[in-house]
Amino acid sequence: MISPIENEIVILLKHGDKKAITLLYDYYADAIYGVILKIISDEEIAQDVLQETFIKIWKNSKKYDSGKAKLFTWLYRIAYNSAIDKTRSLKNKTKNEVQIETSSVYRITSNELNQDVLDIQKHLSSLDEKYQIVINALFFEGMTQQEASEELNIPLGTIKSRLKIGLRELKKIYNP
Numbered sequence: 642m643i644s645p646i647e648n649e650i651v652i653l654l655k656h657g658d659k660k661a662i663t664l665l666y667d668y669y670a671d672a673i674y675g676v677i678l679k680i681i682s683d684e685e686i687a688q689d690v691l692q693e694t695f696i697k698i699w700k701n702s703k704k705y706d707s708g709k710a711k712l713f714t715w716l717y718r719i720a721y722n723s724a725i726d727k728t729r730s731l732k733n734k735t736k737n738e739v740q741i742e743t744s745s746v747y748r749i750t751s752n753e754l755n756q757d758v759l760d761i762q763k764h765l766s767s768l769d770e771k772y773q774i775v776i777n778a779l780f781f782e783g784m785t786q787q788e789a790s791e792e793l794n795i796p797l798g799t800i801k802s803r804l805k806i807g808l809r810e811l812k813k814i815y816n817p
Contacts, residue, residue: 647712654702662699669713670695673720680724690727694720764814772807775800
């Protein structure tokens with residue numbers, strides 16, 4: 642059985658009335674915040690996710706179907722999915738961060754550099770452009786193969802093939 646306030650909120654949501662979001666917040670914010678806090682222990686991030694959740698609720702308010710789920714169930718799913726998405730994005734962000742403090746990249750002395758390969762840019766220009774683009778993206782712009790695939794709009798398999806062929810061609814130049 643649907644409560645009168647829940648019924649009122651559903652009607653307001655369907656009509657895009659901004660009072661609906663105020664009522665939703667008043668009646669459900671604590672419960673939704675509790676759902677988010679079970680997934681994200683950092684209160685500041687959880688508050689951001691709560692705000693994002695209410696934005697998603699408002700943007701999708703006309704899609705709510707009381708025949709498919711109770712209002713709280715629908716709100717719960719949006720909050721839960723938002724919290725999971727945030728957790729995943731935070732994990733991906735920390736996984737992709739470069740740890741400069743522990744990197745030895747900046748500690749290379751000129752004696753450690755292989756003088757034979759310093760002219761690689763010159764030799765790279767002798768390759769077909771399609772191989773140059775991939776090698777440039779991966780080695781000189783620091784992209785991963787997946788990032789290069791997305792940035793260059795080239796399938797990942799093609800990126801890998803072009804890299805392999807391009808490196809094989811460079812090897813012929815350096816080891817004739």
